[in-house]
Amino acid sequence: MSTLHTINKSPFDRNSLDSCLRVISDSDAILFIEDGVYAATAGTSFAKAVKAAANSHSVYVLGPDLSARGMKEDGIVEGVKVVDYEGFVDLVTEYDKVNSWL
């Protein structure tokens, strides 16, 4: 069963991204929302891990949450795809379940 993992906390504040990456399965995807979007921005100390994740999984970031924080869609880690709210809904329906990391 495939899982969409949503991460809503900055990786600098919480370890949810690290923990998610430890237990993620091959058929799973990650979606960064709310403060989680900072993990998708280029040049951070987490960029390498996110890029690696994007090589083996689908990794998405919610555009409106990036924009709200002054982060540019062209300044994100290579391989990460931007989705809008409709795309968010599509992802939720595409995967068997959602694991909402706190």
Added chain:
Amino acid sequence: MAKKFMFVNRKAPYGTVYALESLEVVLISAAFEQEVALVFMDDGVYQLTKGQQTDGIGMKNFSPTYSALGDYEIKDIYIEKESLEARGLTLDDLQHLVWEDEDEDWAEKDSIHLVSSKELAAVMADQEVVITF
């Protein structure tokens, strides 16, 4: 219809209300006869430490409740090895949780499974619902 529920506990017990809230949802889910499995990872492993004494902080010590999980037919409690080791703990530091097997004259069996991240990933993938606290 029963579904396979997994509750993932990642927070230490008294600093926030997550651990207690999770325990309540776990017991409610089990009471509604869902197939419930638990995970303790990250600071969640601290929820199961032996010898918690909360008199001094004016909060209810809810740790004895974990020993009732077996009576709710909760037989699968996964502890992530990496989280336990990172905190300098071993299974001996945690409560010994068991369930009684009706088919084997109520023999006590271990509920706790010490698993690697990789093993945990496989068990998680197999669930129908995963709720993380």
